[in-house]
Amino acid sequence: ADEIVIAGSLPLTGMFGFAGVGVEAGIQDYVKMINEEGGIAGRQLRFVYEDTAYKVDASVAAFNKLNSQEEIHFYYGDSTGFAKTINPELNRMGSILMAGTSYASELNDPATYPFQFMAGPDYTEMTGILLEYIAKEKPGAKIVLVNSDTEFGRDPIAGTKARAQELGLEIVEEIITPPTAVDVSTEVLKLRRARPDYAIFHGYLLAPIPEFMSQAKQLGLDTKFMGTFWSMDPGSWAKVGDVANGYMGVMPYRYADDEADDAPMLDRIRQMRPDYRSTPYMQGFLTAMLFSEAAKRTLEAGKELNGENLKAALNTIKDFDTGGIIGKPITISGNSIPVGRIYTYNAATQKMDPASDWISLQE
Amino acid sequence: MLIGTAKHSYRADEALLTTSPQRLWMAILLIALALAPLALDNYWLYLACLVSINVASATGLNILTGFTGLVSIGQAAFMAVGAYTVAVLEARTGLPFLVNLVVGGAVAACVGLVVGLPSLRVKGLYLAIATIAASFILHFVFVNWQSVTNGNSGINVTPASLFGVELTDYVHLYYVFVPITALMVLGAANLFRTRIGRAFIAIRDRDISAEVLGISLLRYKLLSFAVSSFYAGVAGGMWAYFFRVVTPESFPFIYSIFFLAAIIVGGMGTILGGVVGAVFMTLVPELLRFAVEWLTTIFPNAVTALSPIRTIVFGALIIGFLIAEPKGLAEIIQRIRRFFHLWPFRK
Amino acid sequence: MAVDTILDINNIEVVYNKTIQVLRGLSLAVERGKIVTLLGSNGAGKSTTLKAVSNLLTLENGAVTAGSIRFDGGDTARLAPHALVRRGLFHVMEGRRIFEDLTVEENLTAATFALSGRGVKPKGFDLVYQYFPRLHERRNGLAGYLSGGEQQMLAIGRALIAQPSLILLDEPSLGLSPLLVEEIFTIIASINRDLGVSMLLVEQNASIAFAVAHYGYIMEHGKIVLDGPTERLTADEDVREFYLGMSGGENHKSYREIKHYKRRKRWLS
Amino acid sequence: MSDLLFFTEVTLAGLGAGALLSLTALAFVLIYKATRVINLAVGEIVMLGAYLFFAFAAGLGLPAWVAIVLSIAGGGLVGAILERGLIRPMLGENPISVFMVTIGIGSVVVGLVELLWGTEPRALPAFLGNQPIFLGEAYVSRKIAIAFLVSAVVIAGFVLLFRFWRGGVALRATASDQAAAYSCGINVPGVFSVAWIIGCATAAGAGILLGSIGGISPAMGVFGLSALVVVIVGGLDSIAGALIGGLLIGVFEAWAGTYLGGEYKIVTTFGILIAMLMIRPYGLFGTTEIERL
Amino acid sequence: MSAPVSLKPHRGAATQAEAARKGAPSGAAASLEVEGVSLSFGGVKALRDVSFSVAPGSITALIGPNGAGKTSMFNCISGFYKPQQGTIRYNGEDITRMHPPHRARIGFARTFQNIALFRGMTVLDNIKLGRHAHLKTNILDAFAYWGRAAREEMELRRDVEERIIDFLEINHIRNMPVAALSYGLQKRVELARALAMHPRILLLDEPVAGMNREETEDMARFILDVKEEWGTTILMVEHDMGMVMDISDHVVVLNFGEVIASGLPHEVQGNAQVAEAYLGAGEPAAIKEKIHKRASVA
Ligand SMILES: Nc1ncnc2c1ncn2[C@@H]1O[C@H](COP(=O)(O)OP(=O)(O)OP(=O)(O)O)[C@@H](O)[C@H]1O
Ligand SMILES: Nc1ncnc2c1ncn2[C@@H]1O[C@H](COP(=O)(O)OP(=O)(O)OP(=O)(O)O)[C@@H](O)[C@H]1O
Numbered sequence A: 001a002d003e004i005v006i007a008g009s010l011p012l013t014g015m016f017g018f019a020g021v022g023v024e025a026g027i028q029d030y031v032k033m034i035n036e037e038g039g040i041a042g043r044q045l046r047f048v049y050e051d052t053a054y055k056v057d058a059s060v061a062a063f064n065k066l067n068s069q070e071e072i073h074f075y076y077g078d079s080t081g082f083a084k085t086i087n088p089e090l091n092r093m094g095s096i097l098m099a100g101t102s103y104a105s106e107l108n109d110p111a112t113y114p115f116q117f118m119a120g121p122d123y124t125e126m127t128g129i130l131l132e133y134i135a136k137e138k139p140g141a142k143i144v145l146v147n148s149d150t151e152f153g154r155d156p157i158a159g160t161k162a163r164a165q166e167l168g169l170e171i172v173e174e175i176i177t178p179p180t181a182v183d184v185s186t187e188v189l190k191l192r193r194a195r196p197d198y199a200i201f202h203g204y205l206l207a208p209i210p211e212f213m214s215q216a217k218q219l220g221l222d223t224k225f226m227g228t229f230w231s232m233d234p235g236s237w238a239k240v241g242d243v244a245n246g247y248m249g250v251m252p253y254r255y256a257d258d259e260a261d262d263a264p265m266l267d268r269i270r271q272m273r274p275d276y277r278s279t280p281y282m283q284g285f286l287t288a289m290l291f292s293e294a295a296k297r298t299l300e301a302g303k304e305l306n307g308e309n310l311k312a313a314l315n316t317i318k319d320f321d322t323g324g325i326i327g328k329p330i331t332i333s334g335n336s337i338p339v340g341r342i343y344t345y346n347a348a349t350q351k352m353d354p355a356s357d358w359i360s361l362q363e
Numbered sequence B: 001m002l003i004g005t006a007k008h009s010y011r012a013d014e015a016l017l018t019t020s021p022q023r024l025w026m027a028i029l030l031i032a033l034a035l036a037p038l039a040l041d042n043y044w045l046y047l048a049c050l051v052s053i054n055v056a057s058a059t060g061l062n063i064l065t066g067f068t069g070l071v072s073i074g075q076a077a078f079m080a081v082g083a084y085t086v087a088v089l090e091a092r093t094g095l096p097f098l099v100n101l102v103v104g105g106a107v108a109a110c111v112g113l114v115v116g117l118p119s120l121r122v123k124g125l126y127l128a129i130a131t132i133a134a135s136f137i138l139h140f141v142f143v144n145w146q147s148v149t150n151g152n153s154g155i156n157v158t159p160a161s162l163f164g165v166e167l168t169d170y171v172h173l174y175y176v177f178v179p180i181t182a183l184m185v186l187g188a189a190n191l192f193r194t195r196i197g198r199a200f201i202a203i204r205d206r207d208i209s210a211e212v213l214g215i216s217l218l219r220y221k222l223l224s225f226a227v228s229s230f231y232a233g234v235a236g237g238m239w240a241y242f243f244r245v246v247t248p249e250s251f252p253f254i255y256s257i258f259f260l261a262a263i264i265v266g267g268m269g270t271i272l273g274g275v276v277g278a279v280f281m282t283l284v285p286e287l288l289r290f291a292v293e294w295l296t297t298i299f300p301n302a303v304t305a306l307s308p309i310r311t312i313v314f315g316a317l318i319i320g321f322l323i324a325e326p327k328g329l330a331e332i333i334q335r336i337r338r339f340f341h342l343w344p345f346r347k
Numbered sequence C: 001m002a003v004d005t006i007l008d009i010n011n012i013e014v015v016y017n018k019t020i021q022v023l024r025g026l027s028l029a030v031e032r033g034k035i036v037t038l039l040g041s042n043g044a045g046k047s048t049t050l051k052a053v054s055n056l057l058t059l060e061n062g063a064v065t066a067g068s069i070r071f072d073g074g075d076t077a078r079l080a081p082h083a084l085v086r087r088g089l090f091h092v093m094e095g096r097r098i099f100e101d102l103t104v105e106e107n108l109t110a111a112t113f114a115l116s117g118r119g120v121k122p123k124g125f126d127l128v129y130q131y132f133p134r135l136h137e138r139r140n141g142l143a144g145y146l147s148g149g150e151q152q153m154l155a156i157g158r159a160l161i162a163q164p165s166l167i168l169l170d171e172p173s174l175g176l177s178p179l180l181v182e183e184i185f186t187i188i189a190s191i192n193r194d195l196g197v198s199m200l201l202v203e204q205n206a207s208i209a210f211a212v213a214h215y216g217y218i219m220e221h222g223k224i225v226l227d228g229p230t231e232r233l234t235a236d237e238d239v240r241e242f243y244l245g246m247s248g249g250e251n252h253k254s255y256r257e258i259k260h261y262k263r264r265k266r267w268l269s
Numbered sequence D: 001m002s003d004l005l006f007f008t009e010v011t012l013a014g015l016g017a018g019a020l021l022s023l024t025a026l027a028f029v030l031i032y033k034a035t036r037v038i039n040l041a042v043g044e045i046v047m048l049g050a051y052l053f054f055a056f057a058a059g060l061g062l063p064a065w066v067a068i069v070l071s072i073a074g075g076g077l078v079g080a081i082l083e084r085g086l087i088r089p090m091l092g093e094n095p096i097s098v099f100m101v102t103i104g105i106g107s108v109v110v111g112l113v114e115l116l117w118g119t120e121p122r123a124l125p126a127f128l129g130n131q132p133i134f135l136g137e138a139y140v141s142r143k144i145a146i147a148f149l150v151s152a153v154v155i156a157g158f159v160l161l162f163r164f165w166r167g168g169v170a171l172r173a174t175a176s177d178q179a180a181a182y183s184c185g186i187n188v189p190g191v192f193s194v195a196w197i198i199g200c201a202t203a204a205g206a207g208i209l210l211g212s213i214g215g216i217s218p219a220m221g222v223f224g225l226s227a228l229v230v231v232i233v234g235g236l237d238s239i240a241g242a243l244i245g246g247l248l249i250g251v252f253e254a255w256a257g258t259y260l261g262g263e264y265k266i267v268t269t270f271g272i273l274i275a276m277l278m279i280r281p282y283g284l285f286g287t288t289e290i291e292r293l
Numbered sequence E: 001m002s003a004p005v006s007l008k009p010h011r012g013a014a015t016q017a018e019a020a021r022k023g024a025p026s027g028a029a030a031s032l033e034v035e036g037v038s039l040s041f042g043g044v045k046a047l048r049d050v051s052f053s054v055a056p057g058s059i060t061a062l063i064g065p066n067g068a069g070k071t072s073m074f075n076c077i078s079g080f081y082k083p084q085q086g087t088i089r090y091n092g093e094d095i096t097r098m099h100p101p102h103r104a105r106i107g108f109a110r111t112f113q114n115i116a117l118f119r120g121m122t123v124l125d126n127i128k129l130g131r132h133a134h135l136k137t138n139i140l141d142a143f144a145y146w147g148r149a150a151r152e153e154m155e156l157r158r159d160v161e162e163r164i165i166d167f168l169e170i171n172h173i174r175n176m177p178v179a180a181l182s183y184g185l186q187k188r189v190e191l192a193r194a195l196a197m198h199p200r201i202l203l204l205d206e207p208v209a210g211m212n213r214e215e216t217e218d219m220a221r222f223i224l225d226v227k228e229e230w231g232t233t234i235l236m237v238e239h240d241m242g243m244v245m246d247i248s249d250h251v252v253v254l255n256f257g258e259v260i261a262s263g264l265p266h267e268v269q270g271n272a273q274v275a276e277a278y279l280g281a282g283e284p285a286a287i288k289e290k291i292h293k294r295a296s297v298a
């Protein structure tokens, strides 16, 4: 009973299965690490979860099941839909702090979502970081936005356009692809006609970005292709081959094989898990870390572990060192951590190489 | 006059429950439903509410597909119409929630009428595909009709309230949803005791000869669509009050397939089939959850390793059922009933 | 039996859906080169008998649970329906069963599969068109739009294509005009005569059946109740009353004589 | 770049994408033609074909053409097993039930693929080459051009086969009335097997092309749904319909996607579908159901 | 008894009194006139300028070779086909373009050449269905099954039981699914369903096809009883000449979509053209002879 319980709806199967598997390992590892170190104020962490196959109703069912079996303090949710659906229940219960796979801009609103946060920038902030970078590299650049026709894909469009205008960048074309589209030739033709300096993709895991890149190359375009967190896993790109070379994107966390000096936590991770660690792993790991930190601060303040206190504790995090998971001390003033860095994929080494310094939108 | 073995009037012979054991079982079932919340925890109450929503919608689909023979793979889209209607009404008017539910059903029924139009020209799987088309077009409307649906972000629904009580607890919702669903199921059962129900079945069995018997195909096919969508709309309305947020992705295409699977596994063309099918299909994935959990005690990593197996088991169940008992669960129940009909006097 | 029987049904029982027993120990035989007719009231199990022979029962959830059927000396139990057809046993099913959305000619083409692996030469469709000129007129039209009678012609036409040694005919006169009934039965008789094809003929129109058949069986409730050469059957009093509609003497009974009671058939008692 | 050239390029791209739809639609048609079953698992067989190719080419490192042959054969084998094990026992049941069984099959296949290869999207080894193709001035993606050629050849082959081969009649006869087909000496189970084997092999082949263009993932089966629309527009039992329907939908989607925006693609497709159902209920070339009293 | 036979159009009133006396459920027998009806399908001319009339309270037989257009004629009368030319009048009223459901309400009922029962329903439900057009239950009544719906269903049940099921002697099968019945019984249920419609004119398409002599006799008796007890007008297509000649009052012969003869049964039977196109030899003995002659020639 003295345990601190992290519960989760994880998409272990289905379209986002790979994410769930990575997140599971990340949280699991962090929990193990903390427990080996004696827990949080002497209390052990425990992680319980259910598979949801990325379906909202299954996820809500899992929530209810876990909730009736355990006294939950933290919850890891698996989709924007779930985060929105369960929110009234979270607000009503007031006992749980929740984070998850979703970086939906809509969730970045402490008034409506007082008991939720995301362990990174929201999607608009991600593209914002990309724009920041572009504005510095090539002022006045021409940009094409490519988004999938899903809630996920459409999320940052409005915000990105607004931000681009502020930064004096020109959005020359907006391409929306149906979620089931396989062949993107017509979209590539649009891209060719627009001849942008940069194309920013959002709402995809991998396909159809490689096909865009390969056709653009055939056509002799020198557009730079960029993406956001969920399409930044080098493991997936490694299977694409040479075409992938030069793909860029924003990444809120360091890659597990980054041997930077100021990243002791990455050493720990490599010790615990010598094999490949995906980007969702890092996300899960960091989320668990923030959960723990919130719990620690709440307990230290002698307060009860409930949603309100945990969220308040989370928001006291200021210039916090994540052990190098994020290359810059972080401050969580609202529901997100608007920090990230641009990486470029290198097909020869099959790694993501840093292309910029850490960019924070908080300053 | 004496008809059959023990019935002494036409009225008795036409009753829904014709034997006293049947009446006894029904009474037991109703009492059990009334007392269930005393024994169930929040998770099971949640599932009970979900089951009741799904039963309402599946019964509607059964009227259309099982009884009228018009295959629809758009039931979830009709639910979405009901859910959006309720969400909009709840946000913009102060109408009581029961009224909202009925209006939700009515709006869904109207949409159903339109979607049903192709049924006058096409049949069978062609029609099924038309309903798929309708559901994708509706999805497009939900995403793009910003001013009403609020686009991708959807609409948050304030809790329903009855006699001043906010219906947020699953117990409260249970006591509202289960009676509504029970009434809807009863209504459907009644429907098939009258000329309208018989007309539906006639259309299923052979529509052109039905027409010559004086059944207007135009009217009854559309009526069937409307009734079915009304059920879906009310179920969708309950869904909206249950989950309290409605987005375009709340009612995915797979949810429509779920309903079709439910009535097929349960038994098409019997009221009982729609009900048990929905119960079964809603609970199976949850029971699998427990199976996997139990396996975790033996293989610690079972959840990750065995998760795809849930997808497989789900498919395998549909296949297995259809091959072993194409008439569905209802038929199995009937068989058990026949077996125990004279029990314990005879086997 | 010293005679050459092409079909020998021995004491078979047939059950539908594992529950409904339809045939109860039925036996009959068809001598090679002969036409044998099987009569009986509706639901007696005539069609079931034919389906048992051609092994089409399984498609309707029926099964032969006892007894044996031998065609051309071999047991039929293990043969798939199409294999039986390719050995020369053709079943013209009740209710025509033509392929509605194929043309007339394609329907005939479909029947040529019966010749596969039998080493016989296809004869073309001329013979069929010769017997049924009406089919020739409509050979490129969809069979589903043929009138009832035309469809029956097509069904028999298909049997001709298959060059079988035994044809099972299920109510070929159903729905045909009197003239056509005569014609079709003439053709049936001539096929039997010219080509030596044996036939097992199920009919409701007893008088015409007796006109072409050499031997007859009468069945009720899944059993044979009476059999004999056609001459003997035509003389039987019950057969005359219940199947030929003759009262007492030679005269046909009029349908206007309203019948208020039914005389029990002797074979039922 | 001139608008006309752009239009031409878009149209060509639409034709190419349409050809892929046609090929997948062909798998539906072949199976439907003989068995009156709409096999909703076609999408998943497409996916399985792509994964088989992935396993042979990337996993075992076999040369591309060997991997292609093996994957297509593998698709056929899966078809044979499914037909024998799951579809044949359903002979004579309500078509909707059989339809549902194929949905169940789809779910099982997805689960198996996830179990064997995991859930993350992957890319297939490139084997179609990269040289762009120009028709005059108009650019055509090489993969799309190849997909177009392959689909066209395969479909033309089937059209010819059905015109001049009596087996086509056997297929349709079986579909129309199984008992009667039996009684004509047609090997009904054989026809069923052949239809499923060829249908699934075609789907697997389509999967290889599709995967090499768009990458593979267990979710790629949804492509089957678009192909289903094509089949309905073309006529469920018409091979030529699959071809024309596919090209039509491909081109219209390309135009809608280009001139209206990507979000209009699906509505356009389904709009065409509904319009078609109202004008020609049985598709462009589908057989009208005969109804007489 | 013999009903009036005439080629002239009737106005229906003649037998109304008689019908009322017998307790005909929905008014009097009706007359039917077909005038100059033509129908073609693409190239196939199914009916060409067909005219005939059916006297109230009579049994009229429509005979002719296969494909002559008899069923097509029925389909025109019951509204399933729309003739390209001509008019069909019912008690003097032009109903050529009337919708089938409406026709059912004014007193048309029919049976089908290929039995068209609803296989998923019991016998009782099939029969009840016949009454559909005369009932008034609406969807709200139906859901509640209260008041009107319940009352109407009870009346219907009583009527079906006492008037039809008893009459056609199908008590024992009332709760069986029709799919399990033998052919002959199915035909009888079809007749029952048509009778439940309270028809004033009954169209029977080959009512005794596929029946043996004994069953044909039963059916003939039912048809005569329907006419005599309720005064229903009957139009029948049938190939069983024995029965047609015995029970019908008037016979119309179609060939290739054209009326080639009409009149009293024996007149038609004696018509050489009819004999050649349709009847053939007729007598079993003669048939036998013909068969043997043809067979040996071939
Ligand atoms: N598929 C089936 N399932 C269940 N019962 C059946 C089936 N087919 C036939 N029967 C039953 O078997 C019995 C015999 O049917 P069968 O068709 O052999 O009769 P029949 O002698 O050919 O009659 P008819 O003269 O009407 O054609 C009937 O009582 C019928 O109800
Ligand atoms: N829907 C249709 N489409 C095309 N042709 C048709 C259609 N209905 C009937 N026909 C044709 O019209 C002609 C008359 O058919 P009908 O069914 O009326 O004949 P019938 O006199 O009833 O014959 P039978 O005694 O054999 O039943 C036939 O040649 C038939 O092929």
Ligand SMILES: [Mg+2]
Pocket (backbone or CB within 6 Å): C046, C047, C048, C094, C170
């Ligand atoms: Mg029979």
Ligand SMILES: [Mg+2]
Pocket (backbone or CB within 6 Å): C147, C148, E070, E071, E072, E113
């Ligand atoms: Mg006819």
